[in-house]
Amino acid sequence: MIELDLFEVLAPLADMLAAVAFAVTGALVASRKGLDVLGFMWLAVLTGVGGGTVRDLVLDVPVFWVVNPIHLTACLLTAVVVYLAAPWIESRRTLVLWFDALGLAPVTIAGTAKGLDNGTGALVAIVMGVVTGSVGGIIRDLVGQERSVILRREIYVTAAALGACAYVVFDALSLPWLNPAVIGVCVTFAVRGLAIRFNWSLPGYRRPAKASSETAGGGNGQ
Amino acid sequence: MIELDLFEVLAPLADMLAAVAFAVTGALVASRKGLDVLGFMWLAVLTGVGGGTVRDLVLDVPVFWVVNPIHLTACLLTAVVVYLAAPWIESRRTLVLWFDALGLAPVTIAGTAKGLDNGTGALVAIVMGVVTGSVGGIIRDLVGQERSVILRREIYVTAAALGACAYVVFDALSLPWLNPAVIGVCVTFAVRGLAIRFNWSLPGYRRPAKASSETAGGGNGQ
Amino acid sequence: MIELDLFEVLAPLADMLAAVAFAVTGALVASRKGLDVLGFMWLAVLTGVGGGTVRDLVLDVPVFWVVNPIHLTACLLTAVVVYLAAPWIESRRTLVLWFDALGLAPVTIAGTAKGLDNGTGALVAIVMGVVTGSVGGIIRDLVGQERSVILRREIYVTAAALGACAYVVFDALSLPWLNPAVIGVCVTFAVRGLAIRFNWSLPGYRRPAKASSETAGGGNGQ
Numbered sequence: 001m002i003e004l005d006l007f008e009v010l011a012p013l014a015d016m017l018a019a020v021a022f023a024v025t026g027a028l029v030a031s032r033k034g035l036d037v038l039g040f041m042w043l044a045v046l047t048g049v050g051g052g053t054v055r056d057l058v059l060d061v062p063v064f065w066v067v068n069p070i071h072l073t074a075c076l077l078t079a080v081v082v083y084l085a086a087p088w089i090e091s092r093r094t095l096v097l098w099f100d101a102l103g104l105a106p107v108t109i110a111g112t113a114k115g116l117d118n119g120t121g122a123l124v125a126i127v128m129g130v131v132t133g134s135v136g137g138i139i140r141d142l143v144g145q146e147r148s149v150i151l152r153r154e155i156y157v158t159a160a161a162l163g164a165c166a167y168v169v170f171d172a173l174s175l176p177w178l179n180p181a182v183i184g185v186c187v188t189f190a191v192r193g194l195a196i197r198f199n200w201s202l203p204g205y206r207r208p209a210k211a212s213s214e215t216a217g218g219g220n221g222q
Numbered sequence: 223m224i225e226l227d228l229f230e231v232l233a234p235l236a237d238m239l240a241a242v243a244f245a246v247t248g249a250l251v252a253s254r255k256g257l258d259v260l261g262f263m264w265l266a267v268l269t270g271v272g273g274g275t276v277r278d279l280v281l282d283v284p285v286f287w288v289v290n291p292i293h294l295t296a297c298l299l300t301a302v303v304v305y306l307a308a309p310w311i312e313s314r315r316t317l318v319l320w321f322d323a324l325g326l327a328p329v330t331i332a333g334t335a336k337g338l339d340n341g342t343g344a345l346v347a348i349v350m351g352v353v354t355g356s357v358g359g360i361i362r363d364l365v366g367q368e369r370s371v372i373l374r375r376e377i378y379v380t381a382a383a384l385g386a387c388a389y390v391v392f393d394a395l396s397l398p399w400l401n402p403a404v405i406g407v408c409v410t411f412a413v414r415g416l417a418i419r420f421n422w423s424l425p426g427y428r429r430p431a432k433a434s435s436e437t438a439g440g441g442n443g444q
Numbered sequence: 445m446i447e448l449d450l451f452e453v454l455a456p457l458a459d460m461l462a463a464v465a466f467a468v469t470g471a472l473v474a475s476r477k478g479l480d481v482l483g484f485m486w487l488a489v490l491t492g493v494g495g496g497t498v499r500d501l502v503l504d505v506p507v508f509w510v511v512n513p514i515h516l517t518a519c520l521l522t523a524v525v526v527y528l529a530a531p532w533i534e535s536r537r538t539l540v541l542w543f544d545a546l547g548l549a550p551v552t553i554a555g556t557a558k559g560l561d562n563g564t565g566a567l568v569a570i571v572m573g574v575v576t577g578s579v580g581g582i583i584r585d586l587v588g589q590e591r592s593v594i595l596r597r598e599i600y601v602t603a604a605a606l607g608a609c610a611y612v613v614f615d616a617l618s619l620p621w622l623n624p625a626v627i628g629v630c631v632t633f634a635v636r637g638l639a640i641r642f643n644w645s646l647p648g649y650r651r652p653a654k655a656s657s658e659t660a661g662g663g664n665g666q
Contacts, residue, residue: 035594036646038601042594045571053502058275058285063502069567083649090651123291127267138365143582143592148365150257150264157260202258205305207312280497280507345513349489360587370587372479372486379482424480427527429534
């Protein structure tokens with residue numbers, strides 16, 4: 001089972017890369033809010049391991065950072081580093097975005113794979129991938145009282161969802177010369193990268209003019 | 223065990239009705255915020271399955287939508303439908319409220335029953351019912367940055383709590399000619415329905431005049 | 445195993461004291477928001493048992509208030525008492541702070557001990573202690589839409605973290621004449637108490653002047 005072997009290597013590395021990348025974005029929220037070093041740690045840890053934690057709870061498997069606290073340690077160290085080096089890091093916003101994309105891609109696919117490995121169907125596995133990739137950021141924005149990643153129209157969740165779909169499709173096809181994980185990671189990273197580079201966003205829902213006022217609702221016949 | 227049989231039918235139907243009803247309210251928050259279709263999906267799923275997910279995690283039973291993703295699918299489809307038809311749906315706010323009440327009633331009782339079935343005491347079962355009925359809405363309002371359903375003084379949680387109590391009491395009495403689930407559903411729906419119809423609310427805590435300023439606290443004798 | 449025996453006594457008492465103390469702070473948020481009695485109950489329960497619930501979910505052990513609903517009952521009763529007596533309690537803010545510190549200390553150590561008892565390493569156990577002590581307050585502030593305890597620079601999480609560290613260190617040393625739990629509780633309470641008494645806070649991250657404007661970021665060479 002060459003794929004399983006690959007995942008045994010990929011999954012922890014991906015979780016680690018994502019934990020650090022996500023922890024950086026969490027710690028940067030702490031720097032914007034002027035928190036103390038414990039605040040940096042909380043936000044780094046919540047963002048870094050939050051998505052994987054929810055995934056593991058929902059799948060009813062042991063939480064990954066309880067089994068092996070290396071990700072937790074990485075998040076805490078990241079918090080300290082960002083606390084010391086935040087101005088340098090903050091002046092490199094674009095770099096942080098790309099680093100975050102580099103974490104998002106493998107962790108989404110590893111999350112999707114973990115779903116499939118635990119016997120979920122394709123849809124649940126895709127949702128697990130999206131959860132792993134984005135719940136940390138959602139918690140970060142809730143606790144840090146920032147505009148939630150869900151409420152922005154960036155192509156972020158979309159990239160994770162497309163990559164997870166690609167992985168599931170190619171995993172089901174099981175073509176001998178194509179590794180589904182590589183495809184999934186590439187799709188996620190490419191979509192997210194193009195979105196960063198060209199500032200893409202999906203069309204938001206636009207309320208028609210006639211219904212645009214709060215009070216217009218109730219009495220409208222159709 | 224006629225009741226168990228009934229629940230084997232009622233529970234999935236109730237979860238489904240509630241998932242769709244709650245997903246509609248989630249997707250309507252997405253429409254008010256002008257999100258893209260992925261945002262509609264996130265909010266629909268969080269609202270639709272959030273309460274049941276927390277219930278299942280706390281009860282330590284497999285999460286219902288991982289076992290059978292039909293509710294997840296329903297929430298995602300609901301999100302797409304609302305994305306396309308939001309103006310039509312938004313102009314029918316009262317209908318949405320009633321639809322939500324129609325979801326609240328059975329899902330609360332099914333949640334309470336799931337608690338009892340898993341061997342919890344009456345109080346925990348009632349809390350499980352309330353959690354199932356209201357946590358989705360709490361998460362929706364947190365993530366959607368709306369005024370939380372808890373912070374409004376609507377009779378919503380109260381309706382769920384009263385229905386769950388009625389169910390637990392009549393289940394313990396086990397009167398042969400009365401089905402406790404039917405009573406629980408009717409109580410929840412009736413209380414919530416009356417609250418919608420007559421705009422009922424419970425009395426809010428009112429700070430006495432002498433303590434009304436933030437700074438008045440410390441030095442006050444009794 | 446004198447320590448285990450002590451914890452078999454200490455853990456439930458600590459959970460109970462903390463549940464009531466935390467529930468009071470939750471119910472006081474409800475009073476500030478003018479909620480109804482159900483709102484008091486929700487906030488009291490979320491704050492009172494939230495931290496321990498997340499700890500138990502992450503450790504994959506049965507949730508403590510499902511096993512024994514005495515803490516849940518205590519939170520609900522606390523909510524009713526605060527609803528009736530809020531002005532009296534609110535005028536004693538300092539007392540509430542000290543009462544909260546009295547809950548924080550043992551519950552943090554009991555949480556840390558529960559981690560170690562379930563075979564986690566030292567770091568995860570410390571995080572479990574901090575989670576038990578502070579997640580309830582985080583949820584309270586999120587749902588109550590107050591400034592999160594994480595975003596304030598009070599020494600609160602720090603006190604919990606230091607006490608948990610002290611417990612883990614002295615537990616590992618296992619000196620015969622020193623009870624690690626007593627030391628951990630004393631450290632947490634002393635640090636938190638000193639912070640309340642002298643209004644201590646850790647230094648917050650201060651953005652250097654040159655990077656202080658949002659727009660300055662992108663183009664900054666270093």
